[in-house]
Amino acid sequence: MRTVYLNGEYMPEDEAKVSVFDRGFLMADGVYEVTSVLDGKLIDFDGHAVRLQRSLDELEMRHPSSKEDLLEVHRELVRLNEITDGMIYLQITRGNPGDRDFAYPPQDTAPTVVLFTQAKPGMADSPLTKTGMKVISIPDQRWGRRDIKTVQLLYPSMGKMMAKAAGADDAWMVEDDHITEGTSNNAYIVKGNTIVTRQLGHDILHGITRAAVLRFAREAQMSVEERPFTVAEAQAADEAFITSASMFVMPVVEMDGAAIGSGAPGPVAARLREIYLDESRKTAI
Template identity: 80%
Template sequence: MRTVYLNGDYLPENEAKVSIFDRGFLMADGIYEVTSVLDGKLIDFDGHAKRLQRSMDELDMRSPIAMDDLLEVHRELVRKNEIDEGMIYLQITRGAPDDRDFVFPDPDTTEPTIVLFTQNKPGLANSPMAKKGMKVISIEDQRWARRDIKTVQLLYPSMAKMAAKAQGKDDAWMVEDGAVTEGSSNNAYIVKGNTIITRHLGNEILHGITRAAVLRFAKEAQMKVEERSFTIAEAQDADEAFVTSASTFVMPVVEIDDVAVGEGAPGPVVARLREIYLDEMRKAAI
């Protein structure tokens, strides 16, 4: 049985309880982060911690824990649950006032709720999907306008994944005003020659922590990077395509809306980027 962290306590997962009045439950008034674990160490923790703070600032939410203490909680959960490869899920909500109300509760009387739990994923870095590649569909992006804030409003991304599953595919890329925004839980990219193309940062997409690292490594490897919009048709005509996220790292995309990308198999650029990312992140893990 897993040990989880709830509001300052380490508990067996079946003993961890949150109020029915918690605003994360009633209003999706919460934010989250997912940090991967490789070799028992945290991948890019500092990036996730900084984005967590940004999300709280954007929502005028108070942090229930100092970032140094948060690092120790992550490490303790890895130790207690004996995680070699896996993930740590963190969620902070505005807390549980005495009753349901659209108005934010007084932060002086309502403490935020903080929850962390681990997910054990042996073989995370050697996913079979990296060898065969993902097949994606495209759907209209119908999410709210502040996708740069990593909130727990994940119903539409869940619907996107279910739409893909219904068609026997692996994921969905969302499209707005004719251009790809991102995947259901990842940033989206195409490769043309030696150029990597991905959507520019803005309120329309999540500012991916893995995205930032991969683009940095790509530039260091003398690859050209263009941060701009691209269409589904342009993606179908690309040499390669891929997604990045904390849990999938760098994952090739070999088909978009039933059209093969490139040779219809993972290509050399994406394979090299995945190799570089995993090597560098393992070196920097804490």
């Protein structure tokens, strides 16, 4: 049985309880982060900590602990649950005000802090890297502040199910005829020698893996263009791929039934995945 962390205590997962009045449960009034673990070490922890602080600030929610304390909790959960490869999920909500109200509770209301691990043996060697992912396009019907990593994930969940029903692996969301991102990942195409991905703004999540991969791409002298692209551009691209904390860099080989490039994983995605995993392992903590 897993050991989880709840409001300052480590406990068996079946003993962890959160109030029915918690605003994360009633209002989706909370934020989260997912940090990958490879070889027992945390990947990109600093980036996730910075984004967590930004999400909390955007929602005027106070941070319950320091980055150093948060790091210690992550490391202790890795140790207690003997995680070699996997993920640590962190969620902070505005807490339990004792009743339900649309207005924020008093500032001194204690936030709810939850962390738990998910073991994913061999997550760096996913068979999808050999076959590539298939995606479909769906309308982007989320709220306008997708840059805040909130726990309101209903529409992305619906998108995953739409993809599953269509025999695909994921869905790329479309707004004003241009792709925003995947249901739980950032989206990219490759045309010629140029990697194209949507620029940062309120309409996409500011991916931690995205930032690292683009930095590594530029360091490897690859051309990067940050701009919106259409479904037609994606279908006519030489390659496509996604990035996320749990899938790293993963090739996309089909969109809406049309093969992308050769219909097989391409060299740019493969090279970026190799660089990302190599460099991330070097700096893992």
